[in-house]
Amino acid sequence: MVKKDAFRIKYYTRSVSGRLAFIFVGLLFIGLLIYITETVRSTLLEHNKRIMNSYARLWALAITEAVRGEELNIIFEEIIKKADFPIIQTDVDGEPIAWRNINVSPRDSAKIKRILKRMASQSTPIPVRSGEYGRTLGYIYFGESRFVSLLRYLPVGEFILLLLFLYLGFLEYERKKTRELQNIWLGMARESAHQLGTPISSLLGWVELLKNKINKPESGSQSDITCEKILAEMESDIQTLDTIVKRFGKIGSAPEIEMVNVNEVVSEAVKYFRKRIPTLYSKIEFLERYEEEHIIVPGNKLLIGWAVENLLKNSIEACDKGEGEIMVVTRTNSADNCANIIITDNGRGIPGGIQKKIFTPGFTTKKRGWGLGLSLAKRIVEEYHRGKLELLESKPYERTTFRISLPISWAE
Incomplete structure (x- = not known):
């Protein structure tokens, strides 16, 4: 339990x-x-x-x-x-x-x-x-002598000085803790706005298109888009909104654990980005390789999918000028009794000096970033699924590889 x-x-x-x-x-x-x-x-x-x-x-x-x-x-x-x-x-x-x-x-x-x-x-x-x-x-x-007498009180002074340093260290720790907490909530707010913004914008577009379809049924190039197609896309966006709400609702609480098909989760995440990838990154190619037909692990499908999406998003943004390849591989590792999700891109990479900081909440090198994606993915993998998320290597414009390891079974 x-x-x-x-x-x-x-x-x-x-x-x-x-x-x-x-x-x-x-x-x-x-x-x-x-x-x-x-x-x-x-x-x-x-x-x-x-x-x-x-x-x-x-x-x-x-x-x-x-x-x-x-x-x-x-x-x-x-x-x-x-x-x-x-x-x-x-x-x-x-x-x-x-x-x-x-x-x-x-x-x-x-x-x-x-x-x-x-x-x-x-x-x-x-x-x-x-x-x-x-x-x-x-x-x-x-x-x-006066000097020898003063030596009696030296340990007391040293103890007080040590307490002072401990107190100052505690204040610095609390300051960092408060700053991290602020970064966490600011990042969560921005992440929520970003996650909700895409499907909501899409829904507003479909609503506007549906209005035009009703008011002007034969208006130009829109005549080939049926109401059934519009409703299907709106339903898809509503499902996306529901998924986002459920994801955020699971943060900080015990997730429902079930048997999850890793290949299915990864395939859906790649499909999501292929369909919604921004025009700026339209020249990015996704490559998929599933070395086994079914890889089943205990976990929460929504949260594992969220972690994979954050890594894919990170790889997309690492590709300069919107060009590059992103390779996604799933396999099992019998030696560690775990399933691996390996995501590799040929983007600008991660400098060696900051590789140990990339999973720290609030740390980011992006002008508009808020440093939550990788830290959230790591928390999902390691604290919720007893797995491990690690950066295997990073060579600029050659390959940057992240690996998720999820145990195939949990020891109670």
Whole structure:
């Protein structure tokens, strides 16, 4: 049983697996950035710790007078004073006695102790011990530099930036979706007007001819056209109108599937164009080859005929100066268990740079085109009949070949 939801119109939809893959890659990217950031941050903290260990040893040496004068000053100037992270020295009881890179008034002891407590939670204080007796003389507490602290928030900023890019991408996707939707409906409106216009114009002509026939029964060259002939042509045009209405009515809904004779559908489409081909293209020759007498596939006759007509129309318009050949072949492919409808013309062809775009709704290279014929044909073949429509080759003024493949049977 075919689900009706399968035939709803879709616009630039992405598969669920594609969306999940996109999200996974994004999360992986964020995770990698967080890992790199934390690695850099840990390395810098370890570097700070090594500097503080050196400072603790120097302090102990200075107290025991193992290092004096100029040597101690050089080490202090080159190592300690160049440190850009906050440092607090305390006595054995943990009372602050000196600090660097902390903008706090000496009188604000409460704030210093709060900062000291925070430093203790971030890293283990380094004890200063006397080299001679190993006695603890005090402690050195150190924290993160401003740069290292900012690294904590880098992943958050990166995540926000990624969300911003995703949002902008979503807006662009919605814009393309809206534009495509507009192209679809504009194209459908124009296609409807074009499809209805031909038989309606023909009917108006026959009505006018019938009026003249009734009012002036012996008027010149019209005397050889009988009323029966006029009525037959009008009935044919009315049937065409009915077919057009039914075709458009099937778009977006589950079509009625029956066994269809492919040769019959193709023959009727070729006959339709032979009879109604514009004078401008009167030198185009249609060639037909049916390699088997009967090729039966499950499908909807009206929709398959519509797809074939769109391809034939495309081939007719590709023939410059109204001259050329259009070859239509039907055959079965036992290897793929499908029926093939192959349409080849020797028109101007399709440039290689746009061959992947020709089935996109709204894409056209024609001045008066609306880019719906090929996309509609592809939708009919692939979404409604589980088949495939593809451009096999295109060599300008040699051959351009489209192939419709329809499965001979459907697996439920």
